[in-house]
Amino acid sequence: MSWSEFPVPRSEADLSAGWFSALLHPRVVESVTLERLEGLSNAPFRARLGYAGDDADDRGSREAPPSVIVKMGRAPGAIRGVTRGATRGATANVIDREFLFYQDLAPHLPVPVPRVLYRLASSDGHFILVLEDLLLRKEIQPFKPGDLPFVVETLGRRLHPPHWDSPLSAKHPYLRTMASFVERVESRLGEGVPRLLQRFRGEIGDDERELISRLPGRFADAVRPLVDVPATLCHHDLNRRNLFVEGPGANREVIFVDWQLVSAVPGVRDLSFLIQNEGGGLGEASERALLERYHAGLMAEGVLGYTFGRLVEDYRRSIICDFGRIAMTASNHGLPSGMWEQLAEQLGNRAGAVERWHLLEVM
Numbered sequence: 001m002s003w004s005e006f007p008v009p010r011s012e013a014d015l016s017a018g019w020f021s022a023l024l025h026p027r028v029v030e031s032v033t034l035e036r037l038e039g040l041s042n043a044p045f046r047a048r049l050g051y052a053g054d055d056a057d058d059r060g061s062r063e064a065p066p067s068v069i070v071k072m073g074r075a076p077g078a079i080r081g082v083t084r085g086a087t088r089g090a091t092a093n094v095i096d097r098e099f100l101f102y103q104d105l106a107p108h109l110p111v112p113v114p115r116v117l118y119r120l121a122s123s124d125g126h127f128i129l130v131l132e133d134l135l136l137r138k139e140i141q142p143f144k145p146g147d148l149p150f151v152v153e154t155l156g157r158r159l160h161p162p163h164w165d166s167p168l169s170a171k172h173p174y175l176r177t178m179a180s181f182v183e184r185v186e187s188r189l190g191e192g193v194p195r196l197l198q199r200f201r202g203e204i205g206d207d208e209r210e211l212i213s214r215l216p217g218r219f220a221d222a223v224r225p226l227v228d229v230p231a232t233l234c235h236h237d238l239n240r241r242n243l244f245v246e247g248p249g250a251n252r253e254v255i256f257v258d259w260q261l262v263s264a265v266p267g268v269r270d271l272s273f274l275i276q277n278e279g280g281g282l283g284e285a286s287e288r289a290l291l292e293r294y295h296a297g298l299m300a301e302g303v304l305g306y307t308f309g310r311l312v313e314d315y316r317r318s319i320i321c322d323f324g325r326i327a328m329t330a331s332n333h334g335l336p337s338g339m340w341e342q343l344a345e346q347l348g349n350r351a352g353a354v355e356r357w358h359l360l361e362v363m
Contacts, residue, residue, distance in 0.1 A: 006022070006023075006120055007019070007022075008072075008120050008121065008122040008126045008127065008128055009072055009126075009128055010074075010126055012034060012045070015032060015034060015045070015047060015070060015072075016032060017029045017030055017031055017032050017050075020032055020047070020049060023118060023130070024049075024063065024064065027051060027063060027064045028051060028052040028053070029049050029050065029051060029052070030050050030051060030052045031049070031050035032047055032048070032049060032050075033047070033048040033050075034046070034047055034048075034070075035047075035048070037069070038241065038338060044069065044070070044071050045069070045070045045071075046067055046068075046069055046070075046133060047067060047068050047069075047070050048066065048067045049064075049065065049066060049067060049068070051064055065117070065132070065133065065136065066133075066136065067133040067135075067136065068117060068130050068131065068132065068133055069114065069130070069131040069132070069133050070128065070129070070130055070131075071098065071099075071128070071129040071131070072126075072127065072128040072129070073096065073126075073127060074124075074125050074126045074127070096125075096127065096174070097174055097175070097259075097260060097261070097262060098129070098258075098259045098260045098262070099119070099121065099127045099129060100172070100174050101259045101262045102116050102119060102129060102259070103119065104172055105172065105233065105262070106259075109159075109233075110158045110159060110162055111154060111158050111159050111253075111254060111255075111256055112246070112253050112254075112255045112256075113255065113256055113257065113259070114131040114132050114134055114255070114257055115131065115132040116129060116130070116131055116132075117130045117131060117132060118130040134244055134255060134257065137246060139246050139247050139248070140244050140245070140246045140255070141244065141245050141246070142240065142243075142244060142245075143240040143243035143244065143245060143278070144245075145278065147243070147245050147254075148274075148275070148278055148279055148290070149290060149293060150245070150252065150254065151238075151243060151254050151274065152271065152274070152275070152290045152293050152294050153293050153294070153297050154254045155267065155270055155271060155274075155294060155297070156267075156293065156294035156295065156296065156297025156298050156301075157297035157298075157300060157301055158297075159232075159233065159235070159256075159270075160232045160233070160234070160267040160270070160298065160303075161232075161297075161298060161301035161302065161303050162233075163232045163233040163264075164230055164232045164267070164298075164303050165230035165231065165232070166231075166232070168231065168232070168233060168264040169231070169264040172264070175233075175262060175263050175264040176236075176261075176263040176264070176265070177231065177263070177264055177265065178226050178227045178229070178231060178263075178265045178266060178269075179227050181263065181265060181321075182219075182220055182223055182224065182226075182227065182321075183220075184328070185219065185321070185324040185325060185327075185328045186219050186220045186324075188327075188328045188331040189215050189216045189219055189324065189327055189328065189331075190216050191331040192327040192328050192329070192330040192331030193212055193213065193215055193216055193327045193330075195330045195331060196212060196326065196327050196330040196343070197209065197212060197213065199330065199340065199343075200343075200344060200347060203344070203347070203348075204347060205351055205352070205354075207352075207354035207355050207359075207360065208323075208347065208350065208351065208353075208354050210354075210360060211320070211323060211354050211359055211360060211363060212323055212327060214360075214363045215320075215323065215324055215327055215363075218363050219320070219324050222317060222320050222362050222363050223317045223318075223320055223321050223324070225313075225314075225317060226265075226266055226268070226269075226314060226317055226318065226321070229266040229268070229310075229314055230266065230306065231264045231265050231266055232264070232265075232266070232267045233262070233264065234262070234263050234264070234265050234266075234267060234269050234270045235256055235259060235261070235262060235270055236261040236262060236263040236265065236269055236270065236273070237258060237260070237261040237273070238256075238270050238273050238274035238277065239273070239274070239277040239278060240277070240278055241258070242256060242257050242258045243255070243256065243257070244257065266314060266318070267294075267298075268311065268314040268315055268318045269318055269321065271290075271291070271294055271315065271318070272315055272318035272319050272321070272322055273318075273322055273325075275287060275290055276319060276322055276346075276349060276350050276353060277346060277349055278349070279349070280348065280349035280350075280351070283356075284356050284357075287356075288312075291308070291311055291312060291315060292308065294311070295308045295311050315357075316357045316358070316359060316362060317362060319350070319353055319357060319359060320359055320362060320363070322346075322350070323350070326343055326346055326347060329343060330343060
């Protein structure tokens with residue numbers, strides 16, 4: 001059977017021992033245990049695999065992994081024809097954007113990402129990604145608060161410089177741009193802001209409540225200057241759940257996972273979302289030190305014409321973007337409790353940010 005004919009699973013039930021046996025041939029998989037993972041979409045699972053007979057002796061090899069991460073979905077617009085290498089249009093969303101990222105961009109990325117074991121798509125838009133389970137690596141650790149400066153430096157020295165002010169969105173039109181992000185957030189604030197304020201009434205500080213209340217009607221004007229900032233390739237969802245650190249000391253590497261929101265936007269979007277998510281309790285001086293570390297990395301890698309003063313102003317506006325994004329997420333009906341918990345955490349980590357960065361002056 002050729003890969004073009006290989007069956008692409010349509011549902012969880014299709015992730016059977018028989019399907020994995022066909023995928024990993026000649027290994028024979030006798031059992032599959034699926035564990036649903038946290039994720040925005042793509043129905044992520046950890047599949048624990050049990051092998052037959054002698055194959056069990058090879059557990060841990062690339063050909064017979066004890067477990068894999070599986071993401072699957074259907075996006076009939078952008079991904080159709082992907083097996084033929086066709087150019088995708090701008091209709092991609094989070095469902096298929098990660099698939100296209102792993103096809104087009106991941107092989108050339110200057111930072112490590114999970115290894116793709118298999119990547120399959122059907123002609124009618126169904127797809128599946130089978131990724132390595134990073135927890136099987138011996139020297140890998142989940143992100144810790146003390147890793148924040150190292151991750152910030154990795155953004156400034158490795159991830160962002162190679163694509164700085166490059167025509168990414170023209171070459172890969174499924175990547176969201178800053179303009180499309182602003183438009184999308186603004187269109188959902190009217191519904192999202194009241195739901196957010198109602199859900200967390202009494203839990204949001206006065207300044208944060210005032211800023212959130214001002215978002216409808218003022219958001220676009222406050223953040224529009226970011227549309228003119230040079231764009232680069234951004235993960236656009238940086239938090240501890242999507243970061244791992246591998247190796248000791250000077251040989252450490254940051255591994256970035258879950259690229260469903262990958263975008264062509266200003267690098268400060270990664271910076272503010274990461275620092276505000278994982279730097280809760282930092283004072284302004286500590287935040288500025290992280291911005292300086294990031295800016296020094298950009299300069300060291302040849303990014304010119306982007307002053308530290310401009311970075312600080314962009315950072316302020318990007319924090320407002322983060323509040324807008326939280327409100328946009330709150331507009332989704334049927335949001336699971338786990339996502340509400342994440343929004344509560346994100347808001348809690350941003351306590352004091354409005355006063356610290358004088359954000360009401362921008363609004």
